[in-house]
Amino acid sequence: MLSKSSAKLFFLVGTGLCVGTFLLLTIDTIRRVPEQTNQQNLSESAIRGKHLWETNNCMGCHTILGEGAYYAPELTKVYERRGPKFIAAMLKDPYAMYPGQRKMVRYDFSDSDIQDLTAFMKWIGEMDLNGFPPKPNIGQIATIEGVGAGTGVAQTIDRPIAFNQMCIVCHKLRGQGGDVGPALDGVGSRLDRDYIVRWLHDPQAVKPGTLMPKLPLSEEEIVELSAFLSQLKEDAK
Ligand code: HEC
Ligand code: HEC
Structure with missing residues (x-):
């Protein structure tokens, strides 16, 4: 005692x-x-973006750095996950990017507002947060799966980054992704490369009324994506 x-x-x-x-x-x-x-990368544009973030009540639905509401996806790493083009398309027209799903507000942002918000997302995304938020590493899974694991089928082109950022929002490949559009396994047996190129340029022109939006893809990305997709043959599953 x-x-x-x-x-x-x-x-x-x-x-x-x-x-x-x-x-x-x-x-x-x-x-x-x-x-x-x-801190040194905090540009004027990112600061304006933060202001837009706060004044438009994005946190009423989203979390960022873990703070906010849980209705909509966590956005801390959205820049890395979706890339600047998808974010811009989403802010311009959320209904086109997530047709028939839960609703995000369609704001009347100008192109420079969208740039500012994207700059803010980029800055947030590059912070060292000691590993927050934990996430499955889609990139890694994609590379492992991209080699046609053990099927003996020559699947030589890795998944383009644009595919992992934009296409899997709506399409499944090897069981992973959204289901707004059809799964793309074996799509190379259904569609030839020229058709895929035309499709990616403008889905509405190929099939008026389709739910697939015209995505902001560069020519290079279209070449890369069509090469990747046209090699996905039915027997390569
Ligand atoms: C009314 C709720 C709501 C508000 C307010 C809102 N969002 Fe969203 N947002 C959503 C929903 C819901 C989704 C997911 C779409 C789906 O699942 O249909 C989404 C998706 C997104 C995505 C794509 C995320 C991804 O991983 O694909 C971005 C980027 C985004 N929102 C940014 C913003 C920004 C910036 C603001 C503020 C200017 C904002 N949102 C305000 C509901 C909202
Ligand atoms: C917002 C959702 C959405 C996104 C994002 C999206 N797609 Fe689609 N996609 C669809 C829908 C819906 C269809 C079915 C269209 C139809 O038949 O009217 C489709 C159809 C397709 C088809 C034809 C498939 C078939 O079997 O006929 C291809 C190829 C395709 N998409 C490729 C892509 C690629 C590559 C990307 C990324 C650059 C992408 N899509 C992004 C919604 C989407």
């Missing part, structure tokens, strides 16, 4: 040590903030 005075000492020293440690850790965390947030 401790005597009364040594219990008191024990309490005071223990409390002192804990408070001291807490203060040191707090100071250390605050000291790291500029570096972990890449």
Whole structure:
């Protein structure tokens, strides 16, 4: 048993040590903030984007850095996940990008507002958040699966980044992705490359009224995507 005075000492020293440690850790965390947030990259545009983020109540539906509402996807890493083109298309016309699903507000953003919001997303996405938010590494899965695992079928072209950022929102490939459009396994047996090229340029022109939107793809991306898709043959599943 401790005597009364040594219990008191024990309490005071223990409390002192804990408070001291807490203060040191707090100071250390605050000291790291500029570096972990890449403060030097905080452009005028990203600051305007943050303002738009706050004044348009995006947090009424989304979380960012874990804060906000849980109706819509977490957006901390959306820049990496979807890329700038998808984000821009989404902010211009959310219904086209997620047809028939839960609703996101269609704002009347100008192109420069959209640029600012995208710059803000990019800045947020590049912060060092000690691993938050945890996520499945789609890129990695894609590369492993992209080689036609053990089927002996020559599937030589890896999934283009544009595919992982934009197409899997609506299409499944090897069981992963959305189901707004048909799964794209074996699509190379159904459609030839020229058709896919025309389709990607403008789905509405090929099939008026289709739910697939015209995506902001560059010529290079269309070449890459059509080469990738036309090699996905039925027996390669
Ligand atoms: C009324 C709720 C609501 C508000 C407000 C809202 N969103 Fe959304 N947002 C959604 C929903 C829902 C989705 C997912 C679409 C779906 O599943 O149908 C989404 C998707 C997105 C995506 C694509 C995410 C992904 O992973 O594909 C981005 C980017 C986005 N929102 C940005 C914003 C920004 C920026 C604002 C504010 C200017 C905002 N949203 C305000 C509901 C909302
Ligand atoms: C917003 C949802 C959406 C996105 C994003 C999307 N698609 Fe589609 N896609 C569809 C829908 C819906 C169809 C079915 C169209 C129809 O038959 O009217 C379709 C059809 C297709 C087809 C024809 C498939 C077949 O078997 O006939 C191809 C090929 C295709 N998409 C490729 C892509 C590629 C490549 C991307 C990414 C650059 C992409 N899609 C992004 C919704 C989407």
